Amino acid sequence: MPLDIVIATVPLLEEWRAVHNAIIPTDPLSAADVAERSARNRLTLGYDSGVLVGNATVRPPVDPDGVATVIVRILPEHRRRGLGSAYLESELAEARATGARRIETVVLESNADGLAFALARGFVEHDRYVLDGDTVAFIDLHLPE
Numbered sequence: 001m002p003l004d005i006v007i008a009t010v011p012l013l014e015e016w017r018a019v020h021n022a023i024i025p026t027d028p029l030s031a032a033d034v035a036e037r038s039a040r041n042r043l044t045l046g047y048d049s050g051v052l053v054g055n056a057t058v059r060p061p062v063d064p065d066g067v068a069t070v071i072v073r074i075l076p077e078h079r080r081r082g083l084g085s086a087y088l089e090s091e092l093a094e095a096r097a098t099g100a101r102r103i104e105t106v107v108l109e110s111n112a113d114g115l116a117f118a119l120a121r122g123f124v125e126h127d128r129y130v131l132d133g134d135t136v137a138f139i140d141l142h143l144p145e
């Protein structure tokens with residue numbers, strides 16, 4: 001599956017934000033939120049033949065356990081064509097290349113596609129919680145070693 005992955009540098013942060021907020025409407029990010037995250041995390045956009053199909057976040061490994069978080073998002077109209085799998089594989093490799101020893105992901109409970117996708121790729125749930133002011137739970141999962 002051809003997927004071009006591009007780092008979301010400043011001119012692309014608004015596109016990254018639009019994809020995030022379309023897929024996670026319960027937790028919309030402001031431009032300032034995204035700018036702040038781009039300084040800490042690897043934020044990328046995914047293109048298929050020049051068409052924007054999704055985005056991803058990789059939070060780099062944190063000591064003492066080397067936990068990195070990888071989240072891929074594909075816009076609904078581009079799903080079930082293998083793009084999410086290709087994106088995840090690539091971003092897992094990026095996380096491991098920066099020293100991650102444990103990989104986690106986060107899925108919104110209402111994203112049935114996202115939860116099924118993560119479980120089918122070996123992730124195991126270890127936490128489920130509702131943030132202050134939210135109504136839908138986030139689910140934390142990890143890849144067993």
Ligand SMILES: CC(C)(COP(=O)(O)OP(=O)(O)OC[C@H]1O[C@@H](n2cnc3c(N)ncnc32)[C@H](O)[C@@H]1OP(=O)(O)O)[C@@H](O)C(=O)NCCC(=O)NCCS
Nearest residue numbers: 072073074079080081082083084085107111113114117120
């Ligand atoms: C999770 C998500 C990224 C998956 O994206 P996607 O592009 O649909 O992913 P894929 O196409 O690679 O795989 C999805 C399913 O489609 C199937 N599929 C892939 N190519 C297919 C094809 N050509 N025809 C039919 N089905 C196909 C896959 O087998 C997979 O099913 P499985 O999980 O039972 O194995 C997307 O649903 C999403 O963005 N969800 C919301 C965000 C989220 O929750 N992200 C967290 C995951 S880290």
